[in-house]
Amino acid sequence: MKFTQMAKANEIERDWIVIDATDKVFGRIITEVASILRGKTKPYYTPHVDCGDYVVIINASKAKFSGTKLETKNYYTHSGYFGSTKTHKMSDMFENNPEKLYKLSTRGMLPKTTLGKNMLKKLKVYAGSEHPHTAQIKG
Template sequence: MKFTQMAKATEIDRDWVIIDATDKVFGRIITEVATILRGKNKTNYTPHVDCGDNVIIINATKAKFSGTKLETKNYYTHSGYFGSTKTHKMSDMFEQNPEKLYKLAARGMLPKTKLGKSMLKKLKVYAGSEHPHTAQIKG
C-alpha cells in the first residue's frame, strides 16, 4: 500500500527565485509569488509546512495595472479607535512605497496564521534592478 509523503521542515530545500516585474500585470505577479511562497509549485507540497522558496521581485515600479485600479482602488487602515479609519489610494502607495504594496497584496493570498507570516518574510521587493542577494542565487 502506498502512502502520501508528508514533507518535514528539516527536509525542505529552499531556492531563490527572481521575478522581473517590468511590463507585467501586478495581480498576475502576485499570484505567481503567492504560489511560490506557499510551495504549491513543488511536488512535495504539504499544507501545514512552510515548503516554499524565497522570492525576489526586481523593478517593482515598472509593473502595469489593468483597468483603472491604480486611480480608483483604495486601501483602508484602522487603529482600533473610533473614527480612526484612514484611506490610502493605490496610486499614492505605489509611488511612495511599492514594497509595502507588494507585501500587502501577497499577504492577502497567504494563510492568515503564523505560517503565513513566516512565508511572507521570504519575499524581498526592490524598486530597481539591483538587489543584495546575489550570493544566494545559484548559477
C-alpha cells in the same frame, strides 16, 4: 498499502527565485509569487509545512495595472479607535512605497496564521534593479 508522503520542515530545500516586474501585470505577479511562497509549485507540497522558496522581485515600480485599479482602488487601515479609519489610494502607495504594496497584496493570498507570516518573510521586494541577494542565487 501506499501512504502519502508528508514533507518535513528539516528536509526542505529552498531556492531563490528572481522575478522581474518590468511591464508585467501586477496581479499576475502577485498570484505567481503567492504560489511560490506557499510551495505549490513543488511536487512535495504539504499544506501545514512551509515548503516554499525565497522570492526576490526587482523593478517593482515598473509593473503595469489592468483597468482603472490604480486610480480607483483604496486600501483602508484602522487602529481600533473610533474615527481612526484612514484611506490610502493605490496610486499613492505605488509611487511612494511599492514594496509595501507588494507585501500587502501578497499577504492577502497567504494563510492568516504564523505559517503565513513566516512565508511572507521570504519575499524581498526592490523598486530598482539592484538587490543584495546575488550571493544566494544560483546560476
